[in-house]
Structure formats: structure tokens, C-alpha cells
Amino acid sequence: MQKSTSLITTAHELLAKHLQPGDIAIDATLGNGYDTLFLAQHVGPEGKVFGFDIQSAALQSTQEKCQRAQLQERVRLIQDNHANMPQHIPDSLHGRINAIMFNLGYLPGGDKTIITQFDSTLIALNAAIDLLSPTGMLTLVAYPGHQGGDQETEQVTHWCEQLNTAHFKVKIYYSAINKDSAPRLFVINKIQS
Ligand SMILES: C[S@@+](CC[C@H](N)C(=O)[O-])C[C@H]1O[C@@H](n2cnc3c(N)ncnc32)[C@H](O)[C@@H]1O
Numbered sequence: 001m002q003k004s005t006s007l008i009t010t011a012h013e014l015l016a017k018h019l020q021p022g023d024i025a026i027d028a029t030l031g032n033g034y035d036t037l038f039l040a041q042h043v044g045p046e047g048k049v050f051g052f053d054i055q056s057a058a059l060q061s062t063q064e065k066c067q068r069a070q071l072q073e074r075v076r077l078i079q080d081n082h083a084n085m086p087q088h089i090p091d092s093l094h095g096r097i098n099a100i101m102f103n104l105g106y107l108p109g110g111d112k113t114i115i116t117q118f119d120s121t122l123i124a125l126n127a128a129i130d131l132l133s134p135t136g137m138l139t140l141v142a143y144p145g146h147q148g149g150d151q152e153t154e155q156v157t158h159w160c161e162q163l164n165t166a167h168f169k170v171k172i173y174y175s176a177i178n179k180d181s182a183p184r185l186f187v188i189n190k191i192q193s
Pocket of ligand 1: 028029030031032033034035036052053054055058080081082083102103104105106107108114115116117120121
């Protein structure tokens with residue numbers, strides 16, 4: 001899997017401008033917790049970040065990072081498939097999530113056979129856009145360069161294409177490496193009609 005530091009940096013830059021103190025955010029793929037830590041830093045003491053991963057190693061790694069930064073009070077980690085996200089988010093917060101991040105693929109430094117799967121990714125994406133606030137932002141980094149990742153990226157692209165353009169604005173950022181297998185960043189903004 002191609003490392004895409006610059007696309008992740010782009011996602012962070014866009015979200016840093018978008019997030020406000022007190023916001024609620026979701027990290028749909030915890031991994032090593034860099035995105036959760038970033039979100040926790042930007043929602044402020046009144047905000048909250050919900051984080052999901054299927055692997056306990058990801059929760060542990062994220063927990064350690066947040067504890068070191070003394071931000072654990074703002075973070076709630078959930079070991080479950082992100083397809084089940086709505087069941088874990090209090091009903092009162094549905095439609096009030098200002099930012100949701102996905103970073104697909106496998107846990108860096110972990111088991112490379114445990115990867116996101118397009119069927120559950122699409123269920124999670126559909127749930128995510130319902131959870132977003134009327135002006136919420138969703139970012140997703142996809143990696144077509146690894147087995148399964150190409151099909152997943154294609155499915156995500158099709159999913160974006162069928163979004164109602166009256167309600168969503170989609171922008172795709174490509175990595176500097178000009179190859180079909182290079183990672184890409186999808187940024188979806190909900191727009192008020
Ligand atoms: C590329 S990593 C995420 C990197 C992370 N955001 C960071 O900042 O370090 C992808 C993660 O997705 C997780 N994952 C795979 N399938 C999942 C699913 N269905 N639901 C939730 N997490 C999943 C993997 O366990 C892995 O930790």
C-alpha cells in the first residue's frame with residue numbers, strides 16, 4: 001500500500017479549517033490513531049470524537065496516543081465494524097456530526113490481511129452521510145494499489161457519482177504520483193439546499 005502522507009495532510013488541512021470547538025467528529029478507521037488525535041485536538045474540550053476499528057490493536061494504539069496528549073476525555077473508542085456506526089452514536093447526535101474521516105486499507109505495522117471491504121465500506125458511507133450535520137464534511141483516503149483496494153476505490157468512486165449534487169459536493173484529490181494505483185482523497189461536503 002502506497003503511503004499517502006500528503007493526501008492525509010490535505011485532509012487534515014481541510015478539516016482544520018472546517019472544525020469548530022465543541023464539534024462532534026467520527027474517525028471510522030482508527031488504525032494507529034493519528035486521525036483521532038488530530039480530530040480530538042480540533043474539537044476542543046467541549047467536543048467529542050467517536051472512533052471505530054475492528055482490531056483491538058488499533059484501539060490500544062489510539063488510546064495510548066490520546067492519553068499521552070491528555071485528550072482521552074474527548075474520545076470514545078468502539079471496537080466494531082464501522083458499518084454499525086449509527087448504533088453506537090447517540091440518537092441525539094444523528095445529523096449533528098460535523099466531520100467524519102475514513103482511511104481505508106490495513107493497519108500500518110499490523111496484519112495486512114485485515115483490510116476494509118467495499119461492501120461494509122459502502123454501508124458505512126451511507127450511514128455516515130446520514131449522521132453528518134447539514135454542513136458536515138467527510139474525507140476518505142482510498143488505496144487502489146493493493147489487492148482489493150482497486151475494487152474498493154472503484155466502488156467508492158461510483159458511490160460518490162450517485163450522490164445527489166443538490167445535497168453534496170464531491171472533490172477528489174489525486175496524489176502527486178501520476179499512476180492509477182496511487183492513493184486518492186475524496187472530500188464530500190454536505191450542502192444546505
Ligand atoms: C489505514 S488504517 C487507518 C489509519 C488511521 N486513520 C490512522 O490515523 O492511523 C485502516 C484501519 O481500518 C480498520 N478497519 C478495517 N475494516 C474495518 C471495518 N469494517 N470497520 C472499522 N475499521 C476497519 C483496520 O483495522 C485498520 O486499522
